[in-house]
Amino acid sequence: MTELDGYLYDGRSSARRAVRLSVDDDGRVRLPDGSLLSWRALSVSTPAAGGPRFLELPAGLRFETAQYPDVDRLERRFRPGAPGQRLHRMESRWRWVLLALLLVILAGAGGLRYGLPALAKTVAFRLPASVSEHSSRQTLAALDRWLLAPTQLPPQQQQRLQALFDELAGLQPAEFDYRLHLRDGGDLGANALALPSGQIILTDQLVRLSPHPDALAGVLAHEIAHVQHRHGLRRALQSSALPLLIVTATGDLNAAGSLLVALPTLLIERHYSRSFEREADRFALRQLQDLNRDPAPLVKLLRRLEANQAEGGQPLPDWLRTHPGNAERRHLLTAD
Amino acid sequence: MDSTAPVPRDCGQAATRRLSFEFSGDSREYFRIWILNLFLSLLTLGIYSAWAKVRSERYFYGHTRLDGSSFEYTASPISILKGRLVALAVVLLYSFVSSQFPLTAPLFAVAFMFAMPWLVVRSLRFRHDNSRYRGIRFGFDGRYPRALIWYLLAPIGSVLTVFLAYPYVACRQQQWLVRNSRFGDARFDTDLGTSSVYGVYIVGGGIALLGIVLQGLAANFIPAGAGQLLLPLLSVPFYYLAFVFVDTQMTNLTLNHASLDEHRFESRMETAAVCRLLITNTLGIMLSLGLLIPWAKIRMARYRAECTGVLFRGEPDRYIQTREAEQNAFGEELGEALDIEVGL
Numbered sequence: 108m109t110e111l112d113g114y115l116y117d118g119r120s121s122a123r124r125a126v127r128l129s130v131d132d133d134g135r136v137r138l139p140d141g142s143l144l145s146w147r148a149l150s151v152s153t154p155a156a157g158g159p160r161f162l163e164l165p166a167g168l169r170f171e172t173a174q175y176p177d178v179d180r181l182e183r184r185f186r187p188g189a190p191g192q193r194l195h196r197m198e199s200r201w202r203w204v205l206l207a208l209l210l211v212i213l214a215g216a217g218g219l220r221y222g223l224p225a226l227a228k229t230v231a232f233r234l235p236a237s238v239s240e241h242s243s244r245q246t247l248a249a250l251d252r253w254l255l256a257p258t259q260l261p262p263q264q265q266q267r268l269q270a271l272f273d274e275l276a277g278l279q280p281a282e283f284d285y286r287l288h289l290r291d292g293g294d295l296g297a298n299a300l301a302l303p304s305g306q307i308i309l310t311d312q313l314v315r316l317s318p319h320p321d322a323l324a325g326v327l328a329h330e331i332a333h334v335q336h337r338h339g340l341r342r343a344l345q346s347s348a349l350p351l352l353i354v355t356a357t358g359d360l361n362a363a364g365s366l367l368v369a370l371p372t373l374l375i376e377r378h379y380s381r382s383f384e385r386e387a388d389r390f391a392l393r394q395l396q397d398l399n400r401d402p403a404p405l406v407k408l409l410r411r412l413e414a415n416q417a418e419g420g421q422p423l424p425d426w427l428r429t430h431p432g433n434a435e436r437r438h439l440l441t442a443d
Numbered sequence: 444m445d446s447t448a449p450v451p452r453d454c455g456q457a458a459t460r461r462l463s464f465e466f467s468g469d470s471r472e473y474f475r476i477w478i479l480n481l482f483l484s485l486l487t488l489g490i491y492s493a494w495a496k497v498r499s500e501r502y503f504y505g506h507t508r509l510d511g512s513s514f515e516y517t518a519s520p521i522s523i524l525k526g527r528l529v530a531l532a533v534v535l536l537y538s539f540v541s542s543q544f545p546l547t548a549p550l551f552a553v554a555f556m557f558a559m560p561w562l563v564v565r566s567l568r569f570r571h572d573n574s575r576y577r578g579i580r581f582g583f584d585g586r587y588p589r590a591l592i593w594y595l596l597a598p599i600g601s602v603l604t605v606f607l608a609y610p611y612v613a614c615r616q617q618q619w620l621v622r623n624s625r626f627g628d629a630r631f632d633t634d635l636g637t638s639s640v641y642g643v644y645i646v647g648g649g650i651a652l653l654g655i656v657l658q659g660l661a662a663n664f665i666p667a668g669a670g671q672l673l674l675p676l677l678s679v680p681f682y683y684l685a686f687v688f689v690d691t692q693m694t695n696l697t698l699n700h701a702s703l704d705e706h707r708f709e710s711r712m713e714t715a716a717v718c719r720l721l722i723t724n725t726l727g728i729m730l731s732l733g734l735l736i737p738w739a740k741i742r743m744a745r746y747r748a749e750c751t752g753v754l755f756r757g758e759p760d761r762y763i764q765t766r767e768a769e770q771n772a773f774g775e776e777l778g779e780a781l782d783i784e785v786g787l
Contacts, residue, residue, distance in 0.1 A: 114512060116578035121627060122760035123512065123577055157472055158505025159513040169578050171512065197479060204475045207482035208734075214485045242543045249545075347538035351531070370729075 108132060109181060113172030115139065115164075128162075128170060134185040138164065146185040151178065153195075219375055223352070224382070227344040231337040236282045239303035239340060247288070247306055258289035260311050264318075265289055268309070271320055275327050275394065283334055287327075289314075297415060301330035303339030316415070317408035324398065325391050325405030325440075332390035338383040345379055346372075380429045388431075388439050402440045409433050409440075460510075460755045466748035468506040470738040476502055477737040493524035503744055504574070509753060517580075518573040560590035571624060579762050584630075585623035593619050610644040611637050617697045626703055627762035635700040643696065647689040654681025687721065688714045698751065705756040712750045720746055 109130045114123040126139045134146040144165070152161040160178040162170040172178065182192065197203040258265065269287060276285035283305035292298055292310030300308040307330045314323065333339065350372050395402050413433045430436070480495035497520045504516040537555075541548040564585050571583040593616045601608040614637045621633040658678040691714045698710035724739035 114577075118578050119764050120760065121577040121579045121762040122758075157467070157469070158502060159508075161515070173513075194479070198475045201475075204478055207478045211478060211482050211485060218485075238543060242545060245545055343539065343542040347535060347542065351534060 109177050111172045111174050111177060113170055116169045118167035118169055130181055146181060151182060223345055223348060224379060227341045230344055231340040243302035243304035243306055246302055254293050254295055256291040256293055258311055259291055260289060260314060271324055272327055275324060275331060279331060279335060285331065297412060299326050299330050301333040303334060305334050316411050317404060319404040321400040322404035322408040324400055325395055325402060328391035328394035329387045332387035336386055346376055349375060377429055381431045384430045388436055392440055406437050406440050409436055458757065461752060462510050462755060463752040464748040465508045466506055466745045468503060468741045468744060470741040473502060473741050474737040493527055494520040496523055507748055512577050515575040516573060517575055556595060560594040561587055563594055564590050579627040579764050582625035583623055584625060585619060589619055610641045614640040621697065621701050628765050629703055629762050632702050633700045635696060639696055643689055643692040647685045650685040650688060651682055654678035684718065687718050691717045706759055707754040709752045709754065710750055
């Protein structure tokens with residue numbers, strides 16, 4: 108015999124009545140009007156850990172009780188295997204909770220480290236090479252308008268660079284239309300950029316920093332690698348999926364939420380960016396070897412770039428950088 | 444907990460009872476629900492997340508009691524799942540198209556601006572319709588044209604007045620929210636006045652201004668160089684404080700001026716306490732790499748419930764259920780994906 112205290116609602120108005128239901132050992136429920144009903148004929152709301160339970164009675168009546176454990180016992184006894192019970196049992200055992208915790212951490216780390224990049228790579232290589240043409244044209248126009256100026260290099264040097272570039276581009280499969288754009292870097296300084304459709308921008312400042320053809324061939328091959336491995340598209344895909352994944356995983360965060368989502372997103376995006384750069388460095392190294400060029404001048408160029416940046420202030424710690432640390436890059440390029 | 448003690452029946456014409464909301468959620472208990480939700484969502488590639496949301500909302504609603512009766516969240520996981528899928532498609536399309544065709548971004552931005560009030564309406568309607576107390580549903584009757592005026596056109600217009608008219612707009616937003624909310628067949632009402640809203644915004648603006656002034660003064664004492672770069676950090680805490688102050692005090696004002704027939708509401712949240720909660724929650728979540736999210740959510744819910752109360756005059760027992768059409772969750776889910784948060 109179990110007694111359940113609670114409120115009875117008629118479902119049509121907000122009026123309520125404090126009542127007591129009694130359930131006997133055969134699972135018969137005695138309603139306030141004296142009628143009997145089988146427990147199995149009731150519908151009981153699914154458990155939500157310690158919260159109230161609602162029993163749906165005939166004629167739209169509903170009964171609310173706070174006697175959570177009693178309802179739980181009645182359910183187990185008279186309706187074993189009702190929906191929600193198994194989940195509820197898992198929630199109440201720490202063993203399951205710890206297992207779930209472990210698997211969540213593993214799945215989360217694995218998904219971010221391998222899953223998402225692999226997925227983005229597959230999608231990016233399925234899309235036609237022409238998807239990025241429009242955006243690259245717009246980006247180049249915007250860069251020319253706001254940041255870059257026409258090149259100041261002497262015509263002879265321009266021709267030599269073009270020849271060097273043609274030699275490299277000739278080695279690549281014909282998917283992309285590679286073009287070299289020489290520009291005065293302005294505020295961008297010594298830099299090289301690749302746009303996803305095969306437009307490669309090299310600044311005068313970078314050429315002046317290290318005019319050695321082997322170093323510049325290395326830089327150009329690095330930028331070609333970004334195009335060929337579709338890093339731009341992969342980055343776009345990964346960064347559009349990332350915040351969505353984080354929000355889905357952590358649930359609806361408000362107030363402090365934006366910072367809490369933005370920070371991990373930034374760190375993970377930087378991680379992805381560094382692995383793209385590593386891929387491009389390895390590709391550049393292979394190309395230099397194929398052309399019988401020496402990687403040493405490229406290493407020297409990296410060192411000078413580093414010295415250049417150091418003048419600008421504190422370098423960022425490795426985990427905040429978009430590129431791997433220079434020590435690591437030098438190591439990669441001089442390894443074999 | 445013994446919340447089933449017999450309730451005094453209508454003793455006298457209008458006995459006034461002051462009752463606080465009670466929240467009985469427990470962070471360890473909710474942690475277990477949360478982690479299994481997360482696990483099953485990952486296992487099903489996110490499909491379970493709709494069920495997870497219902498489970499977690501039901502936990503918070505169920506553990507919120509007023510006068511011995513608890514609240515119920517009745518949304519169906521399937522309609523939330525549908526909403527999420529559409530929202531996901533829209534967000535993916537947007538972020539991909541705008542990254543590939545940067546010039547389309549402004550077009551999207553304009554489209555979203557006009558869709559935002561619609562999302563506000565849909566999301567309020569979904570949430571209200573799926574909330575029940577004493578077996579009776581809440582409801583929301585606001586419509587797009589008004590939402591467009593108070594959530595898009597008027598805020599844009601207030602820019603022309605150097606934001607001097609903004610508190611007026613904020614006041615009208617709150618009035619619109621409250622007056623369109625229903626419990627069963629009865630509308631909520633409010634006597635919120637513009638002057639008290641101006642009071643809140645003037646103090647909030649003053650706090651932010653103080654941050655700017657301090658930063659300006661400090662700029663004279665710090666030598667040029669790396670130190671100057673850190674200067675903006677000086678005013679950020681003031682902006683944050685101003686934001687929390689306005690948010691907290693507006694919630695208080697809105698509830699303190701709201702009524703349902705002869706019943707009134709009250710809210711006594713304190714800015715300092717909310718700040719303390721937000722800061723410790725943020726630190727906890729960061730240091731635990733997210734594992735303290737359930738703890739943070741429970742603490743916030745508990746504080747809000749403790750500070751909110753109702754002044755009942757007589758028994759709230761004559762509200763009648765109205766029939767409702769099934770709402771789909773698209774608006775609410777897209778709104779959530781875009782971080783739109785409106786509510787009472």
